[in-house]
Amino acid sequence: xxxxxxxxxxxxxxxxxxxxxxxxxxxxxxxxxxxxxxxxxxxxxxxxxxxxxxxxxxxxxxxxxxxxxxxxxxxxxxxxxxxxxxxxxxxxxxxxxxxxxxxxxxxxxxxxxxxxxxxxxxxxxxxxxxxxxxxxxxxxxxxxxxxxxxxxxxxxxxxxxxxxxxxxxxxxxxxxxxxxxxxxxxxxxxxxxxxxxxxxxxxxxxxxxxx
Numbered sequence: 001x002x003x004x005x006x007x008x009x010x011x012x013x014x015x016x017x018x019x020x021x022x023x024x025x026x027x028x029x030x031x032x033x034x035x036x037x038x039x040x041x042x043x044x045x046x047x048x049x050x051x052x053x054x055x056x057x058x059x060x061x062x063x064x065x066x067x068x069x070x071x072x073x074x075x076x077x078x079x080x081x082x083x084x085x086x087x088x089x090x091x092x093x094x095x096x097x098x099x100x101x102x103x104x105x106x107x108x109x110x111x112x113x114x115x116x117x118x119x120x121x122x123x124x125x126x127x128x129x130x131x132x133x134x135x136x137x138x139x140x141x142x143x144x145x146x147x148x149x150x151x152x153x154x155x156x157x158x159x160x161x162x163x164x165x166x167x168x169x170x171x172x173x174x175x176x177x178x179x180x181x182x183x184x185x186x187x188x189x190x191x192x193x194x195x196x197x198x199x200x201x202x203x204x205x206x207x208x209x210x211x
Contacts, residue, residue, distance in 0.1 A: 028049070029055065034058065034061070040065075051074070053076070055081075063082070064086045066090065066094060078102045079103040079104075080104050082109075095122055099121055100124060102124050102126045104122075104128050106129060108131075110133065112133075113135065114138065115139070116139035119142065123146070125146045127150060128149065131154060131177065132157075135157040135159060136160055137159065142166070146169070146170065147171070152177070154181070155204075157181050158182055159182060160181075162178075162186070162190060163187065164189055164190050166190070173194050174197050176199065179201040180203070180204030183207060184207060
């Protein structure tokens with residue numbers, strides 16, 4: 001089925017079977033594979049021109065694992081939606097070739113930890129959603145290379161502590177959601193460099209202090 005998407009002014013092909021993906025000859029900018037009961041990313045091999053894809057939607061499937069080269073062919077990808085799956089780990093190097101990425105939605109998965117280098121190559125990243133996972137700690141420098149970040153969603157995790165300098169390189173951040181975690185304190189000065197921030201949500205925590 002072919003839809004015209006007025007928001008992106010491009011053709012959106014939704015393949016009902018893997019065969020449908022191999023049969024078309026269109027150069028697609030948007031690939032929607034949501035709600036396909038996928039358990040792996042094998043179907044991505046059927047996409048003829050992955051380097052032309054700008055938006056990839058893999059949300060609402062049953063994907064459990066990713067490999068470090070899962071998205072290597074999607075070198076011009078700008079938006080990746082992989083929410084509502086069962087992903088527990090982000091392998092090292094997963095995003096290293098996706099230097100054009102601006103949006104990543106990893107919400108509603110089973111992530112427990114995120115490596116300090118996971119997002120290092122994403123210099124254009126604007127929005128990152130890690131909400132509704134099981135992350136209990138974040139490395140101090142996890143967002144240091146993402147100085148274009150505008151929106152960061154970390155709600156409904158198990159965060160107990162944040163480094164005082166975790167957001168020091170994110171001066172363009174304007175929306176930060178830390179709601180419904182296990183925070184009891186907020187370090188002095190943690191938001192001092194966020195001069196453009198207009199939305200901060202800390203509800204649902206057990207804060208004893210707030211500076």
